[in-house]
Amino acid sequence: MDKSLYLAPFKHEDDLLKELAFKNIKVLETRGRAVLAEGLREDIIWAQSAWIGVLEIAITSIKDGAKKLRELNRNWALFSTGQHRRAELIQNELPHYPTKPIPFLAARPTQPMGGWTLWENDLIIASAQTTSLYPIGEMTFEEDQINPPSRAYLKLWEFFTCHSPRLPNASEHLLDMGACPGGWTWVLQSFGGAVTAVDKAPLEKRIAELPRVSLLNESAFGLAPNRIDKVDWFFSDIICYPERLLTLVGHWREAGVKNFVCTIKYQAETDFAVTHQFLEKFGGNIIHQHHNKHEVTWFLIES
Ligand SMILES: C[S@@+](CC[C@H](N)C(=O)[O-])C[C@H]1O[C@@H](n2cnc3c(N)ncnc32)[C@H](O)[C@@H]1O
Numbered sequence: 001m002d003k004s005l006y007l008a009p010f011k012h013e014d015d016l017l018k019e020l021a022f023k024n025i026k027v028l029e030t031r032g033r034a035v036l037a038e039g040l041r042e043d044i045i046w047a048q049s050a051w052i053g054v055l056e057i058a059i060t061s062i063k064d065g066a067k068k069l070r071e072l073n074r075n076w077a078l079f080s081t082g083q084h085r086r087a088e089l090i091q092n093e094l095p096h097y098p099t100k101p102i103p104f105l106a107a108r109p110t111q112p113m114g115g116w117t118l119w120e121n122d123l124i125i126a127s128a129q130t131t132s133l134y135p136i137g138e139m140t141f142e143e144d145q146i147n148p149p150s151r152a153y154l155k156l157w158e159f160f161t162c163h164s165p166r167l168p169n170a171s172e173h174l175l176d177m178g179a180c181p182g183g184w185t186w187v188l189q190s191f192g193g194a195v196t197a198v199d200k201a202p203l204e205k206r207i208a209e210l211p212r213v214s215l216l217n218e219s220a221f222g223l224a225p226n227r228i229d230k231v232d233w234f235f236s237d238i239i240c241y242p243e244r245l246l247t248l249v250g251h252w253r254e255a256g257v258k259n260f261v262c263t264i265k266y267q268a269e270t271d272f273a274v275t276h277q278f279l280e281k282f283g284g285n286i287i288h289q290h291h292n293k294h295e296v297t298w299f300l301i302e303s
Contacts, residue, residue, distance in 0.1 A: 002040050005054050005125060006047035007079055007115070007136060008033040009288055015270050016046040022272040031081040034117060036125070045275070045286050045296055048137030049079075051115045051127030059122055062086060066093030073114040073128035077135035080117060087118040101140045104157045105167075109133040134162065138290050149204040152237060153183035154291040159261060160187075163287060165301050168193055168233055168259075175231045175257075177220040177248075178238030182207030188235065189213055196228060221248060225255035232303070236262040242274040246281070253282060258302040260284065265295040 008016035013033055020027055026038040040052050055072075059065035069076050069090070078091045097113075113133050116126035130137070141157055160167055168174055170192030179185045179197035181204045188195045189210050197203055198216045208215050216223065220238055225231070234257045236245060242264050249260060260282070264275055275286060275296065284300030 001038060003028065003054050004037055004040055005051040005115070005117070005127070006035045006037060006044050007049045007051075008035065008046055009048045009137075009290070009292075012046055012288070012294075015288075016044070018270065019044060019046045019272060034079060034081050042131060045288050046270075048132065048288065048290060049115055050131040051125075052129075052131070054125050054127050056119075057124040057126060059124055062089045063093065065090040065118075065124055069094060069114070069116060069124065069126060072126070073112060075109075075111055075135075076114040076116050076126070078116060079136050081119065083118045083121055086121065090118065090124075097135065099135065101142045102161070103142050104144075105161050108162065134290075148183045148186050149181040149207055150183040153187050155237070155263065155289060155297065156184050156187040156235075156261070158289045158291045159297060159299070163289070163297075163299070164261075167191060172232035173229055174233045175228070175235065175252075177234070177236040178240075179203060179215075184235055184237055185213055186210070188233075193232075194229075196231075198223060225252055225257075231255075231257050233257075233259040233261070235260075238263075239265055242266070242271050246274060246277055249278070249282065258300075260298070260300045262298050263292070263295050264298055270294070 006016055016035055020037055025041055028036045042050060042052055044050055057068050074095055075097045076094050078087055080087045112129040113135060114128045115130040115136055116124055119125045168191040172193040174188045174193055174195045176185050176188055176195055176197045178199055180199035180201040185195055185197045185207050189212060194212045196214050198220045200219055203215055234252050278298045282300055284298060286296050286298045288296045
């Protein structure tokens with residue numbers, strides 16, 4: 001039987017389990033944040049790392065476990081689900097990989113990142129190629145403690161460093177909906193093009209005064225696309241119900257915008273049905289980034 005292991009983000013075990021139920025995927029066993037399930041589905045949003053088609057490797061000793069993993073791959077990140085000390089001793093026998101915080105737009109790793117766990121004393125569950133190039137789907141940045149006015153900038157840093165197929169260029173017009181206090185505007189402005197920031201609340205003054213930034217102090221939902229210059233990228237970090245964002249994206253899509261990066265934010269419960277309408281209506285991808293909280297990132301990059 002094909003099996004995969006999905007690793008939920010910290011405190012989002014329930015979201016992962018509900019998504020697997022929503023997608024009719026049978027759960028075989030849950031150990032903390034690690035969920036072993038039937039099948040080979042890769043499109044699991046609430047998995048920070050998915051190990052598709054796991055191998056079950058019988059081992060006779062610590063050295064034997066390390067040798068068998070080394071034969072399969074160079075980079076292995078441990079997610080410990082039990083027998084922690086023994087697992088740590090096996091990990092110590094494996095090659096080291098970089099764990100330091102990375103700068104914004106650091107080159108993406110070129111080698112596959114494996115994931116493994118010691119499921120029983122004599123049984124490893126592993127996948128040599130996980131869905132994330134970063135160890136168990138986690139990366140931290142060399143943060144800028146001075147310039148950004150909020151920590152929301154880390155979501156865009158992660159998106160452009162780790163996921164986006166391309167970066168905005170200086171000839172493009174970027175629309176930043178729900179921009180206050182200005183973390184996203186600060187990142188977007190760094191690409192060299194014009195940024196229109198839209199929010200009912202004011203941007204922090206020093207962000208509003210950056211070159212090429214203009215501000216529309218009004219509701220994003222009342223802004224008709226024909227009122228502003230051609231938009232190349234639509235960004236939204238607005239706090240609103242997912243249904244409202246879906247409708248808003250529809251208007252800008254009809255107006256011809258090709259590139260979207262939007263945070264879909266949830267109230268008490270994660271709304272899987274509306275979330276999937278983004279994919280059904282517009283295509284693209286949905287991911288839960290390491291720097292997302294109770295929210296996910298939908299993106300569509302077409303040009
Ligand atoms: C999470 S904050 C955005 C943070 C921002 N991306 C940053 O990096 O600093 C959400 C923003 O959505 C804005 N918002 C809520 N309703 C809005 C609306 N109808 N139109 C525009 N902005 C709205 C709020 O004023 C708030 O500033």
